Amino acid sequence: MITIYGSSRENGNTEELAKAVLSGIDTEEVYLRQHTIHPITDMRHDELGFTNQQDDYYDIAKKMAAHDTILFVTPLYWYGMSGLMKNFVDRWSESLRDSTINFKEQMKNKRVYVLVVGGTGASVKALPLIMQFQYIVDFIGSSFSGYIIGEANAPGDIAKDVKAQQQAVVLNQKLKQF
Numbered sequence: 615m616i617t618i619y620g621s622s623r624e625n626g627n628t629e630e631l632a633k634a635v636l637s638g639i640d641t642e643e644v645y646l647r648q649h650t651i652h653p654i655t656d657m658r659h660d661e662l663g664f665t666n667q668q669d670d671y672y673d674i675a676k677k678m679a680a681h682d683t684i685l686f687v688t689p690l691y692w693y694g695m696s697g698l699m700k701n702f703v704d705r706w707s708e709s710l711r712d713s714t715i716n717f718k719e720q721m722k723n724k725r726v727y728v729l730v731v732g733g734t735g736a737s738v739k740a741l742p743l744i745m746q747f748q749y750i751v752d753f754i755g756s757s758f759s760g761y762i763i764g765e766a767n768a769p770g771d772i773a774k775d776v777k778a779q780q781q782a783v784v785l786n787q788k789l790k791q792f
Contacts, residue, residue, distance in 0.1 A: 615641040615789065616681040618674070620688035620699030622647050627766035628731040630773070632687045634782035635729060635762070639789050642681065644674055646698040654704040658711055671705045679720040683727070683792055684756075686747065690732025690740045695747075703750060722755040725792070727785065731764040731772055760785060 617636060621628045624647075649670035666672075678684060688695045695703070709717035728747045730740045740763045751758040762785060764778035765771075772778065 615639065615683040615685065615792070616678055617641045617643050617685040617687060618678065618699075618702070619643065619645045619647075620686070620696040620702070621645075622696065622698060623689075626689065626731075626769065627764065627772035628687055628689045628729065630770070631731055631762065631764045631775075631778055631782055632685070632729055634779060635685070635785050635789070637786055639786065641685070642677060644677060646674075646696075646702055649674060651698070651701045651705060653701050654707060656707070658707055667705075671702070671708075674702065675705075675709055675715075675717070679717075681724070683725045683789065685727045685729060685789075687729045688743075690730050690736055690743060693739055694743055695730075706750075706754070718755055724756040725759040726751045726756045727759050727789075728761040729764070730761070731766050731778075733767045734765065736765040737763050737777075760788075 617632060619629060619632070651671045652667040652669045686699065688699045691697065694700070706717065709715050728744060730736070730743055732740050744761050744763070748758045762778055762781045764775050766775060
């Protein structure tokens with residue numbers, strides 16, 4: 615299992631909820647804030663395709679492809695995924711164009727979970743983001759296996775979200791079965 619964190623803040627509510635989900639589970643953790651991933655320059659239709667950005671994207675993509683279960687963890691920023699996460703996902707277009715990688719085949723049949731934490735009303739306001747992940751996961755041939763939306767405004771508030779904490783326990787037990 616691999617967990618990909620999209621928060622720019624260390625030990626925030628999103629990571630705190632992820633720790634509850636991952637308690638007792640062996641996972642490779644990737645904190646996007648600790649890596650350089652350049653924004654995509656769309657070259658899908660250029661004859662030569664994309665040029666290597668000389669950043670950390672491909673190393674992380676290879677790690678992700680090596681696992682059967684992926685947990686994407688992102689705060690809800692302006693009703694979408696964090697910029698760090700968006701840059702990472704946008705770069706998948708590059709991998710899809712590279713025939714030496716066969717990205718879709720590598721991602722086929724993986725179990726994908728999403729964990730999002732946002733402010734007031736996140737349980738509704740994050741639903742378009744959940745749908746976005748659903749479409750992304752469907753497109754690459756993986757299985758969208760579940761999600762948790764937590765609500766927290768100030769540091770430490772996620773501990774007060776009883777529903778999200780209960781869902782974290784349930785997902786933890788499910789993930790331990792793999």
